[in-house]
Amino acid sequence: MAKSCTLALLGALVALSLLVSPIACSRKLATKQASYKPAPAAKANKNQTTSAAAYSSGGWLAAGATYYGTPNGDGSDGGACGYQSAVGHRPYSSMIAAGSTPLFLGGKGCGACYQVKCTANKACSGNPATVVITDLSPGGLYPGEPAHFDMSGTALGAMAKPGKADALRAGGVLRIQYKRVPCKYPGVNIAFRVDQGSNPFYFKALIEFQDGDGDLKRVALKQAGSNQWTNMVQDWGALWRLNNGQRLRGPFSIKLTSDSNRVLVVNNVIPANWKAGATYRSLVNYPY
Numbered sequence: 042m043a044k045s046c047t048l049a050l051l052g053a054l055v056a057l058s059l060l061v062s063p064i065a066c067s068r069k070l071a072t073k074q075a076s077y078k079p080a081p082a083a084k085a086n087k088n089q090t091t092s093a094a095a096y097s098s099g100g101w102l103a104a105g106a107t108y109y110g111t112p113n114g115d116g117s118d119g120g121a122c123g124y125q126s127a128v129g130h131r132p133y134s135s136m137i138a139a140g141s142t143p144l145f146l147g148g149k150g151c152g153a154c155y156q157v158k159c160t161a162n163k164a165c166s167g168n169p170a171t172v173v174i175t176d177l178s179p180g181g182l183y184p185g186e187p188a189h190f191d192m193s194g195t196a197l198g199a200m201a202k203p204g205k206a207d208a209l210r211a212g213g214v215l216r217i218q219y220k221r222v223p224c225k226y227p228g229v230n231i232a233f234r235v236d237q238g239s240n241p242f243y244f245k246a247l248i249e250f251q252d253g254d255g256d257l258k259r260v261a262l263k264q265a266g267s268n269q270w271t272n273m274v275q276d277w278g279a280l281w282r283l284n285n286g287q288r289l290r291g292p293f294s295i296k297l298t299s300d301s302n303r304v305l306v307v308n309n310v311i312p313a314n315w316k317a318g319a320t321y322r323s324l325v326n327y328p329y
Contacts, residue, residue, distance in 0.1 A: 101218035105186040106157065108197040109139070112210055116193035120176030122151035122278035123247050128175050128193075132226040132250060135195035139176035143188045150174050151279040152255040153300070154224040157190060159200050161216040164209040170199035171222060173255065183214050190219065223329040224255035231327075233295065233310060234320045236280060244289055245282035246311075251299070253327035257281075259298035264290045265313065291315055303327060 110116040115129035116137055128137045138157075144150050153174045159165035178191040198206030200217070209215070229250050236245035248257060260281040261270040267290075273281040283289070293311035298304050307323045315321070 101158075101220050102188070103186075104157075104188040104190055104217055104219050105183050106138075106159070106190045106192060106197060106215045106217045107213075108192045108194045108210055110194055112194040112207065113198070114194050116176065120278070121145065121148065122175045123280050124151075124175045124249060124278075127249065132229045133173055133175065135193050136170065136172050136199065137175040137193050138172040138196055139178040139191040140174040141178045141182055141186075141189040141191075144174055144190070145177045146256075148275060148278045149258060149300070150256055152224065152249065152251055152257070154222050154255045155190075155219045156222050157192075157196075157200060157217050157219045159209075159215050159217040162209060162212045164201050164205035164212065165215075166200060166202045166205075168200070170196065172196045173224065188219070190217070223253050224251060225329050226250050226252055226326070230323045230325055231297070231305075231307065232320055232322045235311070235315060235317055236282075237318050239315075239317045241288050242286070243282070243284040244293070244311075245276055245280055247278075247280050248295075248297070249279060251297070251327055252329045253303060254299035254301050256300045257297055258300050261296040261298075263294040263296070265292055266290060270296055299327065 108116075115133075115135035116139065118126045118128070120128070120139065124133070127133060129135050138155075139145075140150055140153075144153070144155075151174055154171055155174070156169040156171050158167055158169040160167045172190065172192060176191075178189050182189050194210060197210055197215075201209035231251055232249050234247040234249070236247065239245050244262070248260065251257065257279075260273045260275075262273055262283050263270050271283060271285065273283045276282040291311055291313035292309040293315075294306065294308045295310055296304060296306045305325065305327055307325055310323045311321055
């Protein structure tokens with residue numbers, strides 16, 4: 042009888058171990074999944090995308106910087122925002138930068154202004170310079186960077202001590218600080234450059250020189266004889282288009298909504314006899 046009891050006890054222990062083991066394994070897996078956290082770099086990029094789109098509360102954010110084009114030039118004509126050769130002229134005056142994804146924001150960041158400064162290189166002055174996002178920085182971020190400014194040679198040199206611009210440009214990838222600031226173009230009003238492909242059924246225009254936020258998140262058009270605003274579509278960069286399949290009747294009024302929801306209405310800015318390729322300057326701008 043003792044032998045029977047021993048066998049019964051051994052059988053119970055085996056059965057119990059089979060029941061307990063799977064539960065113990067599943068608990069270990071569940072604990073591992075629940076404690077998973079994103080890698081620090083990924084977390085920083087996510088936060089940077091949010092903070093780069095809004096004004097800084099006064100603090101400076103970290104980024105990297107390089108330059109492209111000629112040492113004292115304006116980067117290159119064209120670019121992912123569509124400003125073309127305007128970047129080399131007033132009011133941009135070559136103080137421009139191609140921004141990485143957290144700054145370019147799929148084109149919504151075109152026209153945004155940032156102060157940039159550096160102290161990590163002995164040629165750095167530590168004084169801030171203001172640049173405008175006019176292009177998309179090619180490639181990914183350099184190691185450890187949450188954001189990157191690929192500046193014109195002129196803009197990067199503006200962060201240097203007097204007489205040290207060439208030395209700073211020779212410094213390779215620089216560690217800099219930046220913060221979002223209002224755009225200020227004294228004496229310059231918003232302009233609309235009509236795209237060469239526009240016609241009576243298809244209207245597209247480049248919008249530039251916005252004071253304040255600098256960038257736009259929504260654009261609407263109102264035709265002659267209508268009280269209705271029709272939303273335009275961001276074509277690419279700073280170009281917005283409307284093609285609803287109907288003949289468009291000018292003059293056009295344009296309603297601009299900035300990144301911080303500030304609305305500006307520009308009445309009858311595009312005349313009835315508008316021409317593709319022409320630029321029409323308004324009489325207004327956002328206050329800053």
